[in-house]
Amino acid sequence: MSASLNAAVATATAASSSAAEGPACAEPLPVLGRDITVPLVTGGEVTYAALDYAASAPALQRVWDDVAAYAPYYGSVHRGAGYLSQLSTDLFEQSRATVAQFLDCRPADQVVFTRSTTDSLNLLAAVLPDGCQVFVFETEHHASLLPWTDAQVTYLNAPRTPDEAVATLERALADRDPYGPALVCVTGASNVTGELWPVKELSAAAHAHGARIVLDAAQLAPHHPVSVRDLDVDWVAFSGHKLYAPFGSGVLAGRADWLQEAEPYLAGGGASRKVARRADGGVDVEWHTTAARHEAGSPNVIGVYSIAAACKALTEAGFDSLVAREQHLIAKVREGLAEVPAVRILSLFGDDAPRVGVISFVVDGWNSSHFAAALSAEYGIGVRDGLFCAHPLVRTLLGSEPQAQGECGAPEAEPGDRSLNAIRVSFGAGTPDEHVERFVRAVRELVADGAKWQYRTEEGRCVPAV
Numbered sequence: 001m002s003a004s005l006n007a008a009v010a011t012a013t014a015a016s017s018s019a020a021e022g023p024a025c026a027e028p029l030p031v032l033g034r035d036i037t038v039p040l041v042t043g044g045e046v047t048y049a050a051l052d053y054a055a056s057a058p059a060l061q062r063v064w065d066d067v068a069a070y071a072p073y074y075g076s077v078h079r080g081a082g083y084l085s086q087l088s089t090d091l092f093e094q095s096r097a098t099v100a101q102f103l104d105c106r107p108a109d110q111v112v113f114t115r116s117t118t119d120s121l122n123l124l125a126a127v128l129p130d131g132c133q134v135f136v137f138e139t140e141h142h143a144s145l146l147p148w149t150d151a152q153v154t155y156l157n158a159p160r161t162p163d164e165a166v167a168t169l170e171r172a173l174a175d176r177d178p179y180g181p182a183l184v185c186v187t188g189a190s191n192v193t194g195e196l197w198p199v200k201e202l203s204a205a206a207h208a209h210g211a212r213i214v215l216d217a218a219q220l221a222p223h224h225p226v227s228v229r230d231l232d233v234d235w236v237a238f239s240g241h242k243l244y245a246p247f248g249s250g251v252l253a254g255r256a257d258w259l260q261e262a263e264p265y266l267a268g269g270g271a272s273r274k275v276a277r278r279a280d281g282g283v284d285v286e287w288h289t290t291a292a293r294h295e296a297g298s299p300n301v302i303g304v305y306s307i308a309a310a311c312k313a314l315t316e317a318g319f320d321s322l323v324a325r326e327q328h329l330i331a332k333v334r335e336g337l338a339e340v341p342a343v344r345i346l347s348l349f350g351d352d353a354p355r356v357g358v359i360s361f362v363v364d365g366w367n368s369s370h371f372a373a374a375l376s377a378e379y380g381i382g383v384r385d386g387l388f389c390a391h392p393l394v395r396t397l398l399g400s401e402p403q404a405q406g407e408c409g410a411p412e413a414e415p416g417d418r419s420l421n422a423i424r425v426s427f428g429a430g431t432p433d434e435h436v437e438r439f440v441r442a443v444r445e446l447v448a449d450g451a452k453w454q455y456r457t458e459e460g461r462c463v464p465a466v
Contacts, residue, residue: 028325028429028430028431028432029060029061029062029244029313029317029322029429029430030060030061030062030430031057031058031059031060031061031244031429031430032058032059032060032061032064032246033048033050033058034047034058034430034432035047036048037380038380040377040378040379040380041377041378041452041453041464042378042452042453045380046379046380047380048380048382049379049380049381049382049434049435049438049439050382050430050431050435051381051382051383051425051426051427051431051435051436051439052382052383052384052424052426053222053242053357053358053426053427053428053431054191054219054242054358054384054388054424054426055384055426056241056242057222057241057242057243057244057428057429057430058244058430059244059245059246059306060244060245060309060310060313060429060430062309062313063244063245063246063306063309063310063313064246066305066306066309067246067247067302067305067306067309070091070302070305071302073087073088073091074088074301074302075087075088076088076298076301077089077092077298077299077301078092078270078292079269079270088301091301091305092299092301092304092305094308095304095305095307095308096111096113096291096304098308098311098312099111099251099253099307099308099311100253101311102226102311102312102314102315103226103227103228103236103251103253104225104226104227104228104229104230105228105229105253105254106228106229108255108256109228109253109254109255109256110253110254110255110256110259110290110291111251111252111253111291112251112252112253112259112291112294112295113249113250113251113291113295113299113300113303113304113307114237114249114250114251114252115248115249115250115300116143116239116241116248116249116250117141117143117144117216117217117218117237117238117239117242117250118143118147118239118250119250120237120238120250120251120252121143121144121147121185121214121216121237121252122147123252123265123294124147124183124214124235124237124252124258125147125148125149125150125151126262126265127258127259127261127262127263127265127294128148128150128151128181128183128258128262129181129258129261131152131180131181132151132152132180132181132182132183133151133152133153133154133176133177133180133181133182133183133211134148134151134152134153134154134182134183134184134185135153135154135156135169135172135173135176135182135183135184135185135211136148136153136154136155136156136184136185136186137155137156137157137158137159137165137168137186138155138156138157138158138392138393138396139158139159139187139190139192139348139390139392139393139396140185140186140187140216140390140393141187141191141216141218141388141389141390142389142390142391143216143218143389144185144186144187144214144216144237145390145392148185151183154172154176156168156169156172158348158392158393158396159348160348160349161349161350162197162198162201162349162353163198165197165198165202166198166201166202166205169184169202169205169206170205170208170209173205173206173209173211174209176209176211178209178210181212182206182209182210182211182212183211183212183213183214184202184206184211184212184213184214185213185214185216186199186202186213186214186215186216187215187216187218187219187220188215188216188217188219188220188221188224188226189219189220189223189224189355189356189358190219190348190358190390190393191218191219191358191388191389191390192346192358192360192388192390192393192394192397192422192424193346193347193348193349193355193358193359193360193397194219194330194355194356194357194358194359194426195347195348195349195353195354195355196220196224196353196354196355196356199215199231199233200230200231200232203231203232203233204232207232212234212235212255213233213234213235214233214234214235214236214237214254215231215233215235215236215237216237216238217236217237217238218237218238218239218242219242219356219358220238220356221236221238221242221243222242222243222244222314222356222428222429223322223323223326223356223357223428224319224323224356225319226238228253228254233254234254234255235252235253235254235255236251236252236253236254237250237251237252237253238250238251239251240303240306240307240310243307243310243311243314244310244313244314244428244429244430245303245306245307245309245310246306247300247302247303247306248300248303249300249303249304249306249307251307256289259291259293259294260289260293263287264287264293264294264296265294265296266294266296266297267285267296268296268297269296269297270288270292270295270296270297270298270299271287271288271292271293271294271295271296272285272286272287272288272296273286273287273288274286314429317429322429325429326356326357326427326428326429329357329427329431329433329436330355330356330357330359332433332436332437332440333359333425333427333436333439333440334351334359336436336439336440336443336444337359337361337440337443339444340363340443340444340447342363342364342365342366342447343361343362343363343364343443343447344361344362344363344364345359345360345361346360346361346362346394346397346398346422347397348393348397357426357427357428357431358424358425358426359424359425359426360388360394360397360422360423360424360425361422361423361425362398362422362423363423363443363446363447366446366447367462368385368386368421368422368423369385369386369421369461369462370451370455370462371385371423371446372384372385372423372462373455373461373462373463373464374446374451374452374453374455375439375442375443375446377453377455377464378442378446378451378452378453379438379439379442380438381435381438381439381442383423383424383425383426383439384423384424384426385421385422385423385424386421386422387421387422388422388424394421394422397422398422425439453465
């Protein structure tokens with residue numbers, strides 16, 4: 001790459017250098033929307049408390065600034081001779097290297113860019129060898145529970161301790177065909193309870209029985225460092241929109257062999273290295289063996305760069321300080337909710353289990369959608385209610401039958417009636433203390449005094465009555 005291109009790349013990536021130093025460890029990282037005000041049904045406005053990080057985290061200001069600095073230099077990658085195309089290609093491949101470093105990948109690992117965690121795991125499902133057996137706990141997010149439609153799937157019951165999780169997997173693997181390929185899929189941190197799973201121990205169990213393992217790190221990577229080497233996983237998948245990046249991109253990183261041996265996930269330009277007509281009128285295709293094999297079409301360059309910018313920003317901020325601050329917020333929320341007898345926090349592994357900033361709960365006498373609507377309309381607090389795209393897990397935690405009614409975001413119950421859903425509060429690097437303090441105060445007031453406004457059900461959701 002020429003010196004002039006290097007200079008342009010440096011210009012594009014250094015515009016937010018003052019933000020790169022990061023705030024003091026006791027302060028939240030600056031995020032977009034931190035000063036947005038929203039109206040309350042009771043009158044007036046309040047700064048919005050975004051406590052739905054587990055769905056989509058707000059973009060870091062540092063990431064947004066980096067992307068804005070690059071945007072004027074945008075060009076199509078890999079197939080352009082022009083200055084901006086070459087620059088964009090360089091940034092695209094630098095982003096791949098940045099993600100590999102962020103994940104502590106092994107030298108032979110590939111980093112494939114996708115649309116999301118869901119897309120990443122569907123890609124892996126598409127490249128499984130024939131006859132592959134897949135083992136997945138019922139506790140998984142649907143992104144990692146559902147893609148394995150062409151494999152022999154064993155769904156494992158929800159464990160109640162980390163040790164039970166390992167033992168359950170070992171028993172299942174011991175009963176499998178020992179000669180065929182096998183894959184274990186496991187989350188790093190639950191999107192419902194926030195609890196950390198024993199990934200390293202599960203990896204050891206999988207490998208001891210000749211199986212491979214993929215880590216769904218969608219909820220883990222934004223909160224904790226993820227090392228492919230240390231955890232000894234074969235693949236890891238995560239999404240940019242949960243990692244404080246503003247655009248729709250994801251990552252599948254790990255072993256190259258199954259990826260290289262399978263047909264491309266999508267057929268088209270970029271995945272093909274050479275295409276030629278045959279004498280019989282057909283077409284012969286030679287596919288790439290690099291990550292490009294599964295990245296057909298013009299890629300989301302800005303989305304990919306935003307993921308790399310987020311990886312850099314989190315690394316420079318320091319995970320030690322980020323984790324320490326988040327544990328401070330977790331303690332505030334859990335201690336505050338523990339003081340409200342009507343609240344029951346959902347947990348698989350118990351109160352002492354290590355966790356990230358994701359907490360789900362139910363409130364006696366409240367429909368979860370009604371409670372979430374009141375938090376939003378009367379306090380300016382955004383949380384999530386429903387089954388969180390983890391229906392079997394939430395039903396298990398609520399003690400309902402596996403076939404019980406209830407679906408994400410659409411409870412059948414009226415305001416005030418019990419529903420088979422829960423409420424989830426989630427937070428992270430950009431959350432100020434005031435947001436969680438307001439949340440705890442709001443929970444106490446709603447339980448003690450009830451909602452100040454009337455609500456009705458509209459298309460399955462509780463909304464303020466006009």
